[in-house]
Amino acid sequence: MDKKKDILSLDEFSVEQINEFLIQTESFAEILKRDIKKVPALRGKTIINLFFEPSTRTKVSFEIAAKRLSADLINFNTSSSSLRKGESEIDTIKTINSMENDLIIIRHSDSGYINYFAKNVPVPVVNAGDGKHEHPTQALLDLYTIYKNFTNLKDLKIAIIGDILNSRVARSDIKLFNKMGMDVKVVAPSMLMPEDFSSFKTKFANNIDEVISDADVLYMLRMQFERQERKFYPSIKEYNKFLSLDMARFNLMKKDAILMHPGPVNRGIEISGEVMDIETLNKDKIKINAQISNGVAVRMALLYYALS
Numbered sequence: 001m002d003k004k005k006d007i008l009s010l011d012e013f014s015v016e017q018i019n020e021f022l023i024q025t026e027s028f029a030e031i032l033k034r035d036i037k038k039v040p041a042l043r044g045k046t047i048i049n050l051f052f053e054p055s056t057r058t059k060v061s062f063e064i065a066a067k068r069l070s071a072d073l074i075n076f077n078t079s080s081s082s083l084r085k086g087e088s089e090i091d092t093i094k095t096i097n098s099m100e101n102d103l104i105i106i107r108h109s110d111s112g113y114i115n116y117f118a119k120n121v122p123v124p125v126v127n128a129g130d131g132k133h134e135h136p137t138q139a140l141l142d143l144y145t146i147y148k149n150f151t152n153l154k155d156l157k158i159a160i161i162g163d164i165l166n167s168r169v170a171r172s173d174i175k176l177f178n179k180m181g182m183d184v185k186v187v188a189p190s191m192l193m194p195e196d197f198s199s200f201k202t203k204f205a206n207n208i209d210e211v212i213s214d215a216d217v218l219y220m221l222r223m224q225f226e227r228q229e230r231k232f233y234p235s236i237k238e239y240n241k242f243l244s245l246d247m248a249r250f251n252l253m254k255k256d257a258i259l260m261h262p263g264p265v266n267r268g269i270e271i272s273g274e275v276m277d278i279e280t281l282n283k284d285k286i287k288i289n290a291q292i293s294n295g296v297a298v299r300m301a302l303l304y305y306a307l308s
């Protein structure tokens with residue numbers, strides 16, 4: 001029997017396979033522009049959306065992607081499930097295994113839990129974000145968004161700014177962008193950097209002003225307050241001074257540079273409300289909503305890969 005096609009991290013995929021995903025995404029994006037945005041590619045397949053942590057865009061994006069491919073998607077609501085009645089997670093896994101399904105999309109707050117989960121279910125598992133560990137579908141949609149804007153990914157200068165320590169998006173993005181030959185620089189205060197930073201093999205700066213006028217892509221990260229067991233930064237005022245994107249800094253970005261953020265944005269912390277409010281007039285530069293739209297086509301490509 002063929003090995004089941006889990007998508008737990010993009011580390012397992014070669015540059016060629018990643019390029020193939022980008023091309024495949026392009027063709028699914030075409031379908032999404034049609035009047036009838038649905039193809040029968042996964043008709044008869046059942047997909048479970050299993051989110052143990054809150055999510056808005058990722059959960060809905062997977063749901064739309066599955067439906068566009070004609071799969072049946074079932075949202076398993078963990079807050080109203082038997083977990084609340086004391087059922088252990090391993091028993092929940094057994095319960096889900098007993099229901100006929102073809103693929104499980106899962107998000108969990110414990111880093112690494114999804115790898116354990118994938119070993120215990122017979123169908124492909126897609127990681128929709130685990131703790132501070134990995135968020136592979138976000139990384140691929142980020143790459144696709146960059147690829148749509150720049151023909152050549154190689155040596156493109158990307159600055160990833162903010163709470164690197166607590167961000168699974170940063171971990172997955174840094175590895176993927178490095179793999180694709182991009183020039184990655186991480187910008188964060190030392191207290192928001194992980195101890196194992198040297199393993200990322202990227203350059204490092206403390207202040208957004210060191211990268212603002214040089215980067216092709218400015219990738220702002222959300223402050224992950226829910227994962228910070230203690231206060232990691234003296235004050236918002238201090239954060240604004242060294243790391244936030246306000247209007248003055250926005251105006252210093254290179255002409256063709258783009259701005260990205262995985263959402264949800266803390267207005268006034270990583271990006272000012274003023275910059276957020278000009279997105280509709282600056283769609284060429286501010287790609288935060290484009291990332292969300294691109295997420296659907298990327299997830300269609302990944303679901304199709306895992307189930308075909």
Ligand code: ASP
Nearest residue numbers: 129135169222262263264
């Ligand atoms: N939505 C992304 C995630 O689930 C980014 C964030 O929450 O900051 O990790």
